[in-house]
Amino acid sequence: MLNFEFKNPTKIIFGKGQIEKLSTELPAHAKVLLLYGGGSIKTNGVYEQVIAALQGFEVVEFGGVPANPEYAVLLKALQIIKDQSITFILAVGGGSVIDGAKFLSAAALYEGDEPWDILSKGIRFEKGLPFASVLTLPATGSEMNSGSVISRAETQEKLSFGGPGMFPVFSILDPQVIQSIPPRQLANGITDAFTHVLEQYMTYPIHARLQDRFAESIMQTLIEVAPLVMANPADYSAAADFMWSCTMALNGLIQKGVPTDWAVHAMGHELTALYGIDHARTLAVIAPSHYRYNFERKKEKLAQYGERVWHITEGTTEEKAEQAIVKTEEFFHSLHIQTKLSAYTDQFENTAEQIEQRFTQRNWLGIGEYKDLKPSDVKKIVEMSY
Known part of the structure; x- marks a missing residue:
């Protein structure tokens, strides 16, 4: 076996009805960007559970993250993070939404002029804006790893980045959510x-x-x-x-x-x-x-x-x-x-x-x-x- 180091800081909260634990896992007084995809969470009951658990927090919503998280779309979310002084990102969705949250986590603290450099140069991040996830589509493992893949339609590119600072703080995994997945x-x-x-x-x-x-x-x-x-x-x-x-x-x-x-x-x-x-x-x-x-x-x-x-x-x-x-x-x-x-x-x-x-x-x-x-x-x- 080869030499290795292993550390995974993500807390996993697994099982039925665990979405309600959001209220106790989020930092007190967090200003939350609620990030999600095409809106399926509003038809399968997940959105209602998340909103109920976020009572008492200041929440700004951003929907529409596509299946291959699109750079141009995420730039709009990044502007909201900066304009409204967001302190925590909550990704509710599958791997694409969670990957998008990782990019936003990195880009929010990135000091360069061009956020795409994060992908094109494969910049390794030791720290990002804190984020967590509520998983709705099992597939990518993004809920418990530090990697992210982002697409850019205008250049037909799909690139990755990551780093120790890109682990979710916690992820909630309720297997009941797959009932509505096509x-x-x-x-x-x-x-x-x-x-x-x-x-x-x-x-x-x-x-x-x-x-x-x-x-x-x-x-x-x-x-x-x-x-x-x-x-x-x-x-x-x-x-x-x-x-x-x-x-x-x-x-x-x-x-x-x-x-x-x-x-x-x-x-x-x-x-x-x-x-x-x-x-x-x-x-x-x-x-x-x-x-x-x-x-x-x-x-x-x-x-x-x-x-x-x-x-x-x-x-x-x-x-x-x-x-x-x-x-x-x-x-x-x-x-x-x-x-x-x-x-x-x-x-x-x-x-x-x-x-x-x-x-x-x-x-x-x-x-x-x-x-x-x-x-x-x-x-x-x-x-x-x-």
Whole structure:
């Protein structure tokens, strides 16, 4: 196992009826920016619960954060923070809203002239304006990590940043909220979390036994509860396992002491930026091609994954590894998520060249667990995903 340090300061408040605890968790006399998305919280009962819990606090609302948190929209919220001397941000939503809150947390204290520099320069923040979240869509793990991904429509970019100061102070996770989530978004959440685990697991063996089994258990749980959640999101037991699996998939725990990849995300983000494809679906498009392109270096771990997660017992290492990729594709397909770019756009002919050029321009000359996948390799992987 590799050397590591681990600290996660986010307090998790999990379970039924926990939204009411907002009133005791927020700092006294806080002036709160209530940040949310397209308004679904006003139809599923979450908004009413949050407003009731915020009685006695000065609250300014900002809605309309899109599914891929948009820089231009967030700049409007940033102006409100500065004009009205906001002291605390409360994100009520899924990962996009929480990521938006992280950007605002950083930008509120940023002393530079251009907030986009936070993303383009990958500035690491040790401190931000305090914020918390009420999770409404399990998927990204943003409720318990310090990373954020922001989109900018005018330049068709999707970039990330983070730092120790970007952890939520607390996050409230009530599994009952998933009852109103559309099937498409549930499928996205399952796929997103599953791929988060793969990014931290599907590298090469280093005999980190406990870390491997942490990761495998999350994937096994997602596979088990996926059909239950899709068939009946009101099933509290399945919803609770789903929500906690999404959080555990990316709260920093399973990546400690092991090599991680993240090339799938790097490429997937470009597909979202170029075509507006749901984030989770871009991951499902790229992952199988990435694993096949890098088959020789990943086959040992792929075979282990096949044995332990998919119960593949017959065949050589190579055969088990290939079957594991096929099983992964079949799992995504069972969620009605396609794994080829051509299923999402018919304008893909030059996509690989565009992404290769972008990686070169950004000087991203080595990605993946070995940091040696060049833009030319990225081009070939994306081409395989057509």
